[in-house]
Amino acid sequence: MEYSIKSGSPEKQRTACVVVGVFENRKLSLAARIIDQAAQGYVADILRRGDMDGKTGSTLLLHSVPGVTAERVLLVGLGRERDLHDKAYRDAMHAAVKALVDTGVGDAHVYLTEIPVKRRDLAWNVEQAVLLAEEGSYRFERMKSKAPETRKGPRRLALAVAARGDLAAATAAATRGRAIAAGMRLAKDLGNMPGNLCTPTYLADQAKALGKETGLKVQVLGRGQIEKLGMGSFLSVAKGSDEPPRFIILEHLGGQKGDKPVVLVGKGITFDSGGISLKPAAEMDEMKYDMCGAASVLGTLQAVATLQLPLNVVGLIPTCENLPSGRANKPGDVVTTLSGQTIEVLNTDAEGRLILCDALTYAERYAPAAVVDIATLTGACVIALGHVATGLLANHDALARELLQAGDAAHDRCWQLPLWEDYQEQLKSNFADMANIGGRPAGTITAACFLSRFTEKYHWAHLDIAGTAWKGGKEKGATGRPVPLLVHFLAKRAAQA
Ligand code: BES
Ligand code: MN
Ligand code: ZN
Numbered sequence: 054m055e056y057s058i059k060s061g062s063p064e065k066q067r068t069a070c071v072v073v074g075v076f077e078n079r080k081l082s083l084a085a086r087i088i089d090q091a092a093q094g095y096v097a098d099i100l101r102r103g104d105m106d107g108k109t110g111s112t113l114l115l116h117s118v119p120g121v122t123a124e125r126v127l128l129v130g131l132g133r134e135r136d137l138h139d140k141a142y143r144d145a146m147h148a149a150v151k152a153l154v155d156t157g158v159g160d161a162h163v164y165l166t167e168i169p170v171k172r173r174d175l176a177w178n179v180e181q182a183v184l185l186a187e188e189g190s191y192r193f194e195r196m197k198s199k200a201p202e203t204r205k206g207p208r209r210l211a212l213a214v215a216a217r218g219d220l221a222a223a224t225a226a227a228t229r230g231r232a233i234a235a236g237m238r239l240a241k242d243l244g245n246m247p248g249n250l251c252t253p254t255y256l257a258d259q260a261k262a263l264g265k266e267t268g269l270k271v272q273v274l275g276r277g278q279i280e281k282l283g284m285g286s287f288l289s290v291a292k293g294s295d296e297p298p299r300f301i302i303l304e305h306l307g308g309q310k311g312d313k314p315v316v317l318v319g320k321g322i323t324f325d326s327g328g329i330s331l332k333p334a335a336e337m338d339e340m341k342y343d344m345c346g347a348a349s350v351l352g353t354l355q356a357v358a359t360l361q362l363p364l365n366v367v368g369l370i371p372t373c374e375n376l377p378s379g380r381a382n383k384p385g386d387v388v389t390t391l392s393g394q395t396i397e398v399l400n401t402d403a404e405g406r407l408i409l410c411d412a413l414t415y416a417e418r419y420a421p422a423a424v425v426d427i428a429t430l431t432g433a434c435v436i437a438l439g440h441v442a443t444g445l446l447a448n449h450d451a452l453a454r455e456l457l458q459a460g461d462a463a464h465d466r467c468w469q470l471p472l473w474e475d476y477q478e479q480l481k482s483n484f485a486d487m488a489n490i491g492g493r494p495a496g497t498i499t500a501a502c503f504l505s506r507f508t509e510k511y512h513w514a515h516l517d518i519a520g521t522a523w524k525g526g527k528e529k530g531a532t533g534r535p536v537p538l539l540v541h542f543l544a545k546r547a548a549q550a
Contacts, residue, residue, distance in 0.1 A: 055209045056230075057212070063088050070153060070156065074164065075105065075128045077106065080134055096118075099113070110144045127152055131165075139171075141170075146186075147188075150190070175219055179226040181230075229540070235356065240351065244348050252323055256301065259351065267354075282300075282415070283389075290408050300412070301370035302369060303354050303370075306365055314366055317354070317368050318370075319428070322373065325343040328377050328401030328404060346426070346429060349427050350370055353368075360540075367419055388407070397487070405430045409426055409504060414507050423512045427516045432519060435519050435520035441521070444515075446497075472505060476491070522535075
């Protein structure tokens with residue numbers, strides 16, 4: 054989709070559709086009022102008759118409105134004007150995009166962006182509009198033998214800023230929104246691909262292709278090289294499968310030579326059966342999404358490269374399958390990590406931490422400014438935070454604060470859980486330096502405690518995206534999260550450098 058930022062009178066736009074907001078109690082937004090005046094009370098009449106109530110997310114499409122150049126006017130409900138918050142704005146924009154897609158118009162001029170939202174500025178409105186427009190027109194149809202006859206979104210969207218609005222800030226926000234949306238699209242596509250096609254080899258090939266497109270430096274290590282490095286924990290998971298593992302390294306060198314990089318580490322389990330500690334059959338298909346951390350690293354690096362952020366960023370992706378076989382990890386097995394520490398594998402389904410720990414040790418060689426790992430790590434996180442917030446745990450409070458703020462700014466929120474010493478006890482093993490599980494209580498925290506034993510040399514944060522990386526049920530599909538959070542985090546760091 055193409056976006057432009059425009060200020061101009063809503064009744065004079067030559068477009069298939071102008072989109073204007075309506076509040077509850079028949080209150081018109083500025084743009085709706087101008088349309089209504091040009092149409093001599095036509096809109097107010099319709100509202101008086103009760104055809105539309107201004108409730109958040111309601112819509113009404115009007116054709117050939119007198120005095121208005123556009124072919125159509127789409128009224129969109131925003132709820133009560135006094136508390137127009139993030140969610141109401143997003144719900145309204147979502148409904149508007151859906152109506153535009155259903156109508157099949159080729160272009161539209163959206164005036165919702167100039168409506169003030171609590172605590173937010175014009176740039177936020179514009180970025181969210183772009184993200185919601187892309188979200189609303191996303192389809193994953195490449196696995197269907199015939200292209201379904203669903204309608205695509207408009208090709209061109211003009212986003213309105215009030216006459217004295219900050220055009221430069223709005224344009225920058227649209228650019229950032231497009232880069233984030235493209236990164237999310239990549240992350241969603243990879244997540245939605247079935248496990249038989251989206252293998253570790255496929256992920257590595259996608260990373261290489263991304264390198265060619267964007268100029269990112271990409272390196273892929275195979276089983277032999279991973280063995281030579283000594284990543285015994287990662288390999289113990291990989292050896293249960295016939296698909297060979299890969300260790301993917303991506304580098305964006307946008308900063309000064311010698312500037313310490315931010316390292317992103319993404320869990321890339323392309324299918325998690327649980328291994329010998331086999332998962333139950335119900336919904337096991339969703340474990341194809343167990344590589345969404347890896348996908349978010351690729352999506353984020355794509356956005357970072359597109360935006361040419363003046364910052365050094367490294368992506369590390371350990372990727373393999375977790376399957377049961379004659380060569381698979383068994384409960385009670387002891388493995389030796391790249392760090393030298395030993396692990397008793399009490400549950401082969403706690404495999405994410407087994408591949409991440411070696412990648413986290415590998416990250417030390419960059420003397421990183423900060424390391425953030427992203428992983429669909431624990432079912433417990435879904436119980437704690439549901440599908441709204443990503444779990445955040447960190448060994449450095451300032452880094453945690455940065456991520457909390459980035460999540461808020463991007464509307465891709467995370468919430469911090471404690472990483473107190475007290476929880477470490479749960480990982481005690483009689484036979485190795487640590488066990489790979491800490492029992493039922495505080496499962497998300499003990500998983501992070503496990504990782505914390507491999508991150509003592511740098512500032513580190515962990516994002517558990519088990520509840521936020523994809524949706525189940527009828528709307529099953531990857532969400533592209535936390536690409537928006539990560540891009541905001543990195544963009545802010547770049548701006549401050
Ligand atoms: N990939 C899963 C976590 C997961 C489960 C994400 C369900 C989303 C939905 C992870 O590898 C896993 O199996 N974790 C176990 C850990 C347990 C054995 C300590 C879990 O959460 O049950
Ligand atoms: Mn698992
Ligand atoms: Zn897993």
